[in-house]
Amino acid sequence: MKGFRAFLLRGNVVDLAVGIVVGAAFSSLVDNFVKAFLTPIVGVVSGASGDFSAKTFKASGVKFPYGLFINAVIGFVIVAAVIYFLVVLPMNRLQDRFFPKAASAPMRECPECLTPVPAAAKRCSACTAQIGPRIVDQDPTGFDPRR
Incomplete structure (x- = not known):
């Protein structure tokens, strides 16, 4: 049991758990931002209603909700952009500044x-x-x- 407790209390496991929780909260925030603001803007620009979650098509009597996928793609692009511009890029600059390559x-x-x-x-x-x-x-x- 001591070994298992030491494993759980190591910094990497705790950091990973915190990262997952914060990531899930951030993902929920971005999903709601996409639903509330971006999809209506895309709808205004494209002339559609703006709510893609209700968009579907039928083939052989089966309903395919492609609007949910469009919302997920928009959310993914926003999450990827935010992570890149607010996390990856600044971390690379800090590493280059404080740990120059030999x-x-x-x-x-x-x-x-x-x-x-x-x-x-x-x-x-x-x-x-x-x-x-x-x-x-x-x-x-x-x-x-x-x-």
Whole structure:
């Protein structure tokens, strides 16, 4: 029981539970916003009544409520946009500001297996071949002024 209690009280599980509850409340808020404001605006623009939830069509005596799907698509787009612009974008900016990406080490190819290895490496990590010093100032004709 102690292990189970420790698992439940870990920060990740509690954070996940809070996120799910807040997400459900936010989803309900967005659904009602779509029903109250956006679908009437779309209805005014399109010339329809604005309430898509009542829109249906029949095929072989079966009723298909496609209006509910339209409302769900509008709600999804709004939720996705809000999450992107108010959560993801600011978090990416904060991470870039406070945790800048380290510059990657210059790479070169192993002469034996052509695997990319760091320029300062003396041995290839893939084939373990010894790699000689890098000749930076080599002339394209093959003449090395340091020899």
